Amino acid sequence: xxxxxxxxxxxxxxxxxxVVLPWVSGFAAVALVVGLVWGFFFTPDDFRQGSTxxxxxxxxxxxxxxxxxxxxxxxxxxxxxxxxHHVSVLAAKGAASVGVIMTxxxxxxxxxxxxxxxxxxxxxxxxxxxxxILFLFYLGYLALWEAIDNPDTAADLTSVLxxxxxxxxxxxxxxxxxxxxxxxxxxxxxxxxxxxxxxTEEKVSNIFFYPLFLCIIGFVLLFVALxxxxxxxxxxxxxxxxxxxxxxxx
Amino acid sequence: MIALLTRDLKLAVRAGGGFGLGLAFFLxxxxxxxxxxxxxxxxxxxxxxxxLWLGALLACLLSLDRILALDWEDGTLDLxxxxxxxxxxxxxxxxxxxxITTGLPLVIAAPVFGLLLNLPAPGYVWLxxxxxxxxxxxxxxxxxxxxxxxxxxxxxxxxxxxxxxxxVPTLIFGAELARRGAEGQATTTPLLMLAGxxxxxxxxxxxxxxxxxxxNLR
Numbered sequence: 001x002x003x004x005x006x007x008x009x010x011x012x013x014x015x016x017x018x019v020v021l022p023w024v025s026g027f028a029a030v031a032l033v034v035g036l037v038w039g040f041f042f043t044p045d046d047f048r049q050g051s052t053x054x055x056x057x058x059x060x061x062x063x064x065x066x067x068x069x070x071x072x073x074x075x076x077x078x079x080x081x082x083x084x085h086h087v088s089v090l091a092a093k094g095a096a097s098v099g100v101i102m103t104x105x106x107x108x109x110x111x112x113x114x115x116x117x118x119x120x121x122x123x124x125x126x127x128x129x130x131x132x133i134l135f136l137f138y139l140g141y142l143a144l145w146e147a148i149d150n151p152d153t154a155a156d157l158t159s160v161l162x163x164x165x166x167x168x169x170x171x172x173x174x175x176x177x178x179x180x181x182x183x184x185x186x187x188x189x190x191x192x193x194x195x196x197x198x199x200t201e202e203k204v205s206n207i208f209f210y211p212l213f214l215c216i217i218g219f220v221l222l223f224v225a226l227x228x229x230x231x232x233x234x235x236x237x238x239x240x241x242x243x244x245x246x247x248x249x250x
Numbered sequence: 251m252i253a254l255l256t257r258d259l260k261l262a263v264r265a266g267g268g269f270g271l272g273l274a275f276f277l278x279x280x281x282x283x284x285x286x287x288x289x290x291x292x293x294x295x296x297x298x299x300x301x302l303w304l305g306a307l308l309a310c311l312l313s314l315d316r317i318l319a320l321d322w323e324d325g326t327l328d329l330x331x332x333x334x335x336x337x338x339x340x341x342x343x344x345x346x347x348x349x350i351t352t353g354l355p356l357v358i359a360a361p362v363f364g365l366l367l368n369l370p371a372p373g374y375v376w377l378x379x380x381x382x383x384x385x386x387x388x389x390x391x392x393x394x395x396x397x398x399x400x401x402x403x404x405x406x407x408x409x410x411x412x413x414x415x416x417x418v419p420t421l422i423f424g425a426e427l428a429r430r431g432a433e434g435q436a437t438t439t440p441l442l443m444l445a446g447x448x449x450x451x452x453x454x455x456x457x458x459x460x461x462x463x464x465x466n467l468r
Contacts, residue, residue, distance in 0.1 A: 136415040140408075144398065147408050156465040157398055161412065164394065164458050168416045171447065175419040178443070179426060 008085035010235045017228040024228065028221035035214030043207055055113040057212055061219035063106040066134060069099035069223065073141075074166050077159035086238075087231060089155040092162065093145055094230030098223055100138040107131055126176045133172050137165050151238070251335060251343050258347035261320075272309035272352035273359060279305035280363040291368040298367035299377060299428035305363070306356045306381060307388060307421055314392040315409055317348050318400045318463075327400075331467055337460040345386075345393040345456070353385035369432060376431020380444065384424035387448040390455045391416045397459040401466045420447055 007013045039057040046053035073092040080089035110128065111121045122128065141158055148154035283301050284294060321327040330340050360381050361374050369377065395413040399405030427440040 133415050133418055136411070140412040140415065143408050143411055147399070147402055147405070153401075153465055153468065157462060160458055160462050160465075161398060164455070165415070168419065171419040172415065172422075175422040175443070178439075179422045 005083075005085075008083070008087055010087055010239075013087045014232050014235055017232045021225060021228050021232075024221050025225040028218050028225050031214050031218030031221060035211050035218050039208075039211035039215060043211060049117060052113055052116055053208070055109050056208065057215045059106060059109040059113060060212060061216045062102045062109065063131070064216060065219050065223055066099055066102040066106050066131070069095050069102060070134065070137070070162075070166070070169070073099070073162050077162040080155060081159050081163075086155075087235070089159060090234040091227055091231045092159070093155075094227045094234065095223075096138055096141050096145075097230065098226050100135065100142060102219075102223075103131060103135045103138055107135065124180055126173075126180055129176045129180070130173050133176070134169060137169055141165065251339055254330070254335070254340065254343050255347055258344065259350060262316075262347065262351040272313050273355045275312055276305045276309040276356055276359065276363065279308065280366050283367065295368040295370050295432075298364060298369040299373060299432050300425050301367060302360060302363060302369070302377060303380070303384075303421060303425040303428060306353075306360070306385060307417060309356060310352055310385065310388040310392060311410060311413065311417075313348070313352050314396050314413065315399070315406055317344050317393050317396040319396070319405075322400045327463075328467065331463070337463055338456045341393055341397065341459040341463065342452075342456040345390045345452075345459075348393065349386050349389040353381075353389055356385060357381045372434055373428065373432030376437060377428045379441070380424045380427040380431070383441070383444050383448055384420055384427075387420045387444075387451045388417065390448075390451045390459075391420070394455050394459045394462070397462040397466065400463065420444070423447065 007016055036057055040054055043054070045051045073095050076088045076092040076095070079085060080092070107128075110131075114123070115121050141161060144158050144161055145154050148157060280301065283297075287293060287297070318327065321330070331337055357378060360377055364374055364377055392413055395409050395416070398412060399409045402408065423440045423444040427437055427444055430437045430440060
């Protein structure tokens with residue numbers, strides 16, 4: 001059994017990414033196409049929300065990803081600071097670009113759903129506000145990457161920002177909860193007891209849940225594929241730069 | 251450390267721009283608000299705590315890049331970094347100097363500005379208290395942002411973008427404390443949260459700022 005740390009070697013990582021990437025992208029495409037088509041065309045309209053309920057298939061997975069991607073960036077940033085593996089921090093950089101888009105999708109689909117349902121595109125609800133703050137964190141993180149020329153300095157600084165930012169993001173979450181009681185409904189998808197049927201509270205009905213689950217899997221796989229691709233591209237970019245520099249010297 | 255503090259304070263006072271700038275900006279915000287939202291005193295007294303906190307925060311934000319940028323340019327920071335004083339201490343002193351030159355004048359001047367915005371009478375104590383407890387956090391967090399962007403030529407916009415989400419919790423609890431105080435509601439929870447944020451930031455963030463500064467000075 002080989003260690004996971006072997007993939008810290010950029011060459012080994014690239015090779016692994018090359019093998020895994022087609023499979024992951026393929027499964028992501030299948031899951032997304034099946035999940036979305038099933039969700040959009042083969043589920044009934046909700047009796048109160050009408051067909052707008054179908055935004056759930058984009059909104060919930062992207063919102064889940066937006067939060068979890070930041071958590072993943074926190075882990076890979078820590079790995080970079082502790083063990084100095086370049087692949088790790090490049091993965092964080094690649095993930096951030098995906099994360100900012102996921103946040104944007106969640107905010108946008110939420111606004112589109114909120115307009116007919118709540119009668120407004122935007123309210124300063126805790127969940128919405130937290131997402132706006134998360135969006136700002138992503139923007140700041142990416143802007144810092146772009147602003148600094150030396151790649152190692154940029155990696156160090158963004159990693160520290162990611163860690164400090166995580167603490168403040170959590171703080172903001174509670175501050176915002178304290179500041180305004182919300183309009184947004186509570187989590188109704190992945191709740192303990194929902195599977196066993198012991199949960200008597202409101203939850204998403206199984207008709208909607210199966211395609212939604214597929215969409216969530218599809219989004220996760222899509223994210224993995226994109227991060228592998230972006231990380232590999234970054235490695236290649238660095239390699240080309242090094243080769244060009246060497247040629248220039250010789 | 252004391253020498254460094256007095257040096258920073260003297261520079262701020264004598265070089266001009268740093269000391270009065272925040273206060274002047276605060277005054278401008280407070281004077282312009284009644285022109286933009288109208289002069290009804292009921293409305294003004296309702297939004298006064300929020301406006302005062304917002305003005306204080308923006309005034310702080312305005313002077314952040316002065317904390318380290320000038321010392322970076324003329325090489326003082328390199329000298330200080332090689333001195334026996336630990337960089338964590340240097341950063342903490344820099345934050346303190348920033349707070350004394352921007353935060354403290356705001357705290358002292360806030361009652362006068364509160365008067366301009368028709369702040370209700372019970373609000374003054376809470377406004378001063380909330381600013382006194384909250385603005386140190388703004389300075390410490392701002393120093394972290396300044397340390398992140400110190401090596402950049404035009405880091406002003408980036409600095410604001412980085413610091414903006416970090417300021418949210420402080421602003422929420424600070425403004426909430428001032429508002430509840432002004433309306434005579436229970437103030438313990440926001441006061442404790444605000445104090446917690448400030449003391450936590452003072453205790454932990456200088457280490458992060460020093461780490462970041464060391465990376466930038468490499």
